[in-house]
Amino acid sequence: MTIGMLILLYLLFGILSFIAFASERKILTRSSLVLGVIIAVLHGWVILSRGLHAGRLPFTNTYETLILFAFFMTVLYLVTYRRYQLVIIGGFSGLVAAFLLALTSLLSPEIEPLLPSLKSNFLLFHVIVIFIGYAALSVAFGSAAVFLILSTVANKWLTQRRGEEKTKALLVYLDWLTYRLIAAGFPLLTFGIALGSIWANAAWGRYWNWDPKETWAFITWAVYGAYLHLRISEPFRGKAAAGFAFLGFLVLMFTYFGVNFWFSSLHAYA
Structure with a gap:
């Protein structure tokens, strides 16, 4: 395969x-x-x-x-x-x-030899926790994207097929599901960053170096934290919330993939 x-x-x-x-x-x-x-x-x-x-x-x-x-x-x-x-x-x-x-x-x-800094028990737990969190936030992006499409360009088509009440109910459900997925992914992201910080101290002697990957990880964490904070406010629903979740995914992808190409980082291998 x-x-x-x-x-x-x-x-x-x-x-x-x-x-x-x-x-x-x-x-x-x-x-x-x-x-x-x-x-x-x-x-x-x-x-x-x-x-x-x-x-x-x-x-x-x-x-x-x-x-x-x-x-x-x-x-x-x-x-x-x-x-x-x-x-x-x-x-x-x-x-x-x-x-x-x-x-x-x-x-x-190519399969490469393991770097000395990666020879740690933290590798398994840090990577698994972070990427399960990333996965939850990515599925939340899918839910938000569906909401945005079905509430705008495909709204008329969906209403004709399912009726106005069912369409509204589906959009409310998608809005709620996006929130639930982010609420699940955010603690995993937080825990994964914390594990990475402990690992950094063991490997490099400092918990936090403000290296580009760490800085953008913090920005990603702050974006999703802001989403959850704003969610407390009743007006922060629907398109505004979905758009924020969409933005969060773009920041997440830049943190994960883009930083490696644009910046020199201690985390260049990941």
Whole structure:
């Protein structure tokens, strides 16, 4: 199983999920879910086989964490679907997963020796916690994106198909789901940053260095913290909240991927 094949499967999964939502046919919804589970299993095998081949944890550089990021997001979508039953979010999850995997084409797939600073028990816990948090915030982005599309350009189409009451109920539900996912992802992001700080002190002798990756991690944390704070205010609902969640995802992606290309950082390997 190659990364290219996974990208094609994710694109197919995303398209099938969108069609299932638009058609409201149960057979298509079930097919998209079955395909999602199959992709998750294949994706998990790619991660496991790389780890076995490398003889170490398979998430020690940006190439490997992109693969892990996409995997966690897919698994999280499948888990949340059991409760929230919104197949259209699978469409966005599939497209974002394909995008993340496509970014690996910019990086070397070679298995490299583990850097001395990464030879720590903190590696497992820090990376896993951070990327599960990233996955929750990414699915929240999918929910926010769906809200923005269905409340603007696709609102007339949706109202004609489902009626005004059901359309309003769906938008309220999406707004709430975005909040719930961010509320779940934010503590994980916080804990992951805290673990990273403790690890930094053990490796470099300081808890916080204001290195570009750390600075942008703080900015990401502040953006999502502001979202949750503003959520207390009744007017902060709907398009304003969805737009803020959309912005948060852009900041998150710059923190994770963009910083490595634009700045010199102690975290250049990740």
